[in-house]
Amino acid sequence: MRMAAPWKHPTTGVWYIRIAVPERLRKTIVFPSGKRGGTLWKRSMGTRDQAEAKRRWPRHLSEWEAARSKAEAELVGAVGDSIARLAKDCVQDLRADEQRWERFIIQSGLQTDWRVGPEDEDDGQWPQELEIHRRVLVRMFGEASVARDEPECRRAAWAAIRSALDNTFTLEDALEGWLKERRPTKNTEIDWRSCVREFGAHRSLSAIRRADVVAFKDRMVGAGKAAGTIKRKLTALRTLFKWAIEHEWCRDNPAAGIEVRGSKVARDKRQPFEAEHLKAIFSGPIHAKGERPKGGGGDAAFWLPILALYTGAREEELGQLTTENVKQERRVWRIEITDRGDGQKVKTVGSRRKVPLHPDIREAFGAYVRERGSGKLFPDLKPDNKGRVTGNFSKFWNNDGRYLRRVIGIKDPRLVFHSFRHTFKDLCRNADIPKDVHDRLGGYAAGDVGDTYGSGHNLQTLATYVARIKVPLAVKRAIQTAIRQVPKEA
Numbered sequence: 001m002r003m004a005a006p007w008k009h010p011t012t013g014v015w016y017i018r019i020a021v022p023e024r025l026r027k028t029i030v031f032p033s034g035k036r037g038g039t040l041w042k043r044s045m046g047t048r049d050q051a052e053a054k055r056r057w058p059r060h061l062s063e064w065e066a067a068r069s070k071a072e073a074e075l076v077g078a079v080g081d082s083i084a085r086l087a088k089d090c091v092q093d094l095r096a097d098e099q100r101w102e103r104f105i106i107q108s109g110l111q112t113d114w115r116v117g118p119e120d121e122d123d124g125q126w127p128q129e130l131e132i133h134r135r136v137l138v139r140m141f142g143e144a145s146v147a148r149d150e151p152e153c154r155r156a157a158w159a160a161i162r163s164a165l166d167n168t169f170t171l172e173d174a175l176e177g178w179l180k181e182r183r184p185t186k187n188t189e190i191d192w193r194s195c196v197r198e199f200g201a202h203r204s205l206s207a208i209r210r211a212d213v214v215a216f217k218d219r220m221v222g223a224g225k226a227a228g229t230i231k232r233k234l235t236a237l238r239t240l241f242k243w244a245i246e247h248e249w250c251r252d253n254p255a256a257g258i259e260v261r262g263s264k265v266a267r268d269k270r271q272p273f274e275a276e277h278l279k280a281i282f283s284g285p286i287h288a289k290g291e292r293p294k295g296g297g298g299d300a301a302f303w304l305p306i307l308a309l310y311t312g313a314r315e316e317e318l319g320q321l322t323t324e325n326v327k328q329e330r331r332v333w334r335i336e337i338t339d340r341g342d343g344q345k346v347k348t349v350g351s352r353r354k355v356p357l358h359p360d361i362r363e364a365f366g367a368y369v370r371e372r373g374s375g376k377l378f379p380d381l382k383p384d385n386k387g388r389v390t391g392n393f394s395k396f397w398n399n400d401g402r403y404l405r406r407v408i409g410i411k412d413p414r415l416v417f418h419s420f421r422h423t424f425k426d427l428c429r430n431a432d433i434p435k436d437v438h439d440r441l442g443g444y445a446a447g448d449v450g451d452t453y454g455s456g457h458n459l460q461t462l463a464t465y466v467a468r469i470k471v472p473l474a475v476k477r478a479i480q481t482a483i484r485q486v487p488k489e490a
Contacts, residue, residue, distance in 0.1 A: 004061065006045065006053045015045045015053035017060040022068075029071040032063070041067070169249040171208070172201035174240040177247065187386045195233040196240075205241070205250040213237060213255045221260065230260040271414040272422035275472040281305060282475060284408050287482035295396040296403065298380030303368065304393070305420065306479060309471065310358040312424030312442040313337060315417050317351070319390035320344045321377045326357075326369045332459045333357045333366060337443060343389070351443035356463035360476060364483040431468040441466070 007018040019041045021029055030036050032043050041064055045056050175196045179189055199216050213234070220230045237255040244250045273281070282305070285291040292298045300319060307318050317337045325336045334354045339346045346352050357365060369377065384391025397403050398416045405411060421442065428438035437457060457465075471479070 006050075006057055008050075008053075013048045015047055015050065016042055017045060017057070017064060018042045019064055025068065025071040029067055031067070169205045169244065170202050171196050171199060171205060171240065174205060174244040174249065175201075178240055178243045181243075187388075190386050191232065192236045192240075195236045198233075199237065205244050208254050210254040210258070213258050217258060217260055227260050234258055234260065269414065270416060270418050270422060271412070272426050273415060273419050275475055277410055277415060277419075278309070278423070278472065278475040279478055280408050280410065281404075282478035282482055284403075286403075287478065290485050293396070293403075294380070295392065297378055297382070297390075297393045297396075299368070300378035300381050300390075300393060301396075301403075302482070303365065303378070304390075305417070306361055306482075307335075307365070308417065308420035309423060310361055310466075310469070311335065311355045312421050312428075312438070313355065314347065314351075314421065314443075315390045315394060316388060317346070317443070319378060319381050319393065323369055323372050323374050323377060326365075326377070329354070330459055332463045333362050334459060334463075343387075347443070353440065353443050354459060354462075355441055356459060356466045358466050358469060360471065360479065361483065427469045427471065428465075431465075431470060433465045433468060437462070437465050 004017070004019050006015045008015050021039055021041055026039055027037050029038065029041070031038060031041065043060060043063075045053050045060055047053050047056065175192060179192075184192075203212075216237075217230060217234060220233065234255060238253060238258075241250065241253040241255055245253060281287070286293070286296065286301050287305075291301075293301055297304075297319075304315065304318050307313060308315065311318075313335070320341070320343065321335060322341055324341070325338065327334070327336075334356045336354050337346060338344060338352055381389050382392050383389050384395075388394075394417060404416070424442065425438060428441070440457060441462065
């Protein structure tokens with residue numbers, strides 16, 4: 001083979017490097033001018049002296065070699081991309097037909113080992129479903145000069161298919177499969193979809209590493225997510241990978257053993273409202289000016305904070321009340337927290353309870369209930385996408401800061417609607433109400449085995465204890481002023 005050497009222009013006498021570009025590189029090679037594509041690599045060496053041309057030759061030849069190597073790499077990369085796309089299309093085409101996919105899995109031996117192909121790679125032994133794709137892949141490998149012979153091309157073709165199979169199943173695929181099989185609650189489905197979306201729904205299961213899950217956890221910690229929230233999301237990931245392994249969609253569970261500690265929660269836990277906070281809330285436009293914002297659920301925006309302060313009930317427990325849940329029993333007006341009604345839920349068994357109404361609010365709230373007649377007490381509350389009756393109310397009051405933060409001016413993120421529950425606990429302690437009594441009023445779980453015996457205090461006893469609760473005078477006056485605005489029953 002004739003070696004490349006400097007070439008002298010017959011007219012000008014200037015020496016050039018001039019080399020024919022191989023046909024397969026003519027569309028990809030980039031010339032010194034920046035132009036892409038051509039048949040002849042030609043560049044002036046800037047001299048008419050032959051000795052000087054020979055001295056400069058190695059530098060110019062090295063420039064040519066670098067351009068050729070880059071073009072070779074681009075060609076192989078382009079062919080590799082085409083191969084990967086074809087392999088992916090092949091696998092997706094197979095998955096679209098359940099019977100063909102099942103037949104392919106059995107024929108290819110993938111049920112026993114994810115990393116091997118057919119034992120005999122002769123044409124007749126390849127899975128029939130792959131044959132047309134394999135032939136194209138083999139030809140492409142040969143044209144790209146990335147394999148020396150036909151058997152090596154066949155092995156490379158199978159490796160491309162194997163790679164496509166490894167990257168076929170995504171985290172979203174695992175979620176959809178798990179949901180179809182397990183049929184969880186709507187709330188669980190929404191939470192897990194959110195988790196998968198945050199992590200990366202279209203990420204390949206086989207490409208996800210332990211470091212990716214750790215990074216996901218660290219992002220949530222850095223964003224100030226509660227430890228309980230982080231634990232639920234990590235549990236979701238662990239469960240989905242476990243399910244995928246059981247169905248031979250991947251081999252490892254990168255989320256296994258990754259936990260979050262709860263030290264942060266103790267530092268940022270919710271706090272009770274102080275007297276000045278309560279006075280500001282009940283002197284705000286909803287209570288002092290009679291405003292009934294649509295986002296706050298109309299009358300719910302007025303009554304839920306008052307009821308939460310005087311009963312210690314959870315936001316959702318109050319939002320789902322019906323007129324049937326408020327009545328006089330044994331001469332005691334009370335509300336009943338229950339899960340017997342349509343759509344009603346309780347957090348735990350101990351959450352089912354009857355709570356006497358405090359004398360400060362009994363008459364006015366009773367009038368409101370009578371005015372409602374029947375059905376839901378707060379019909380203007382619109383459930384969120386998880387079906388939570390007070391979900392949108394909570395966003396209005398807490399999350400986006402439209403009311404508590406912007407209107408009332410309480411900026412501390414630890415103070416939220418749930419702070420009323422903490423406040424009620426402190427009011428009970430200040431009234432010397434026994435712990436087992438205010439645990440019962442608040443629907444807390446039993447503290448020990450002895451607490452589970454018997455039916456607990458009767459309504460009259462609970463009413464006596466509730467009447468002991470003393471709300472700060474300035475707060476009481478603000479609430480009474482607001483209550484006077486509530487229309488009385490005719």
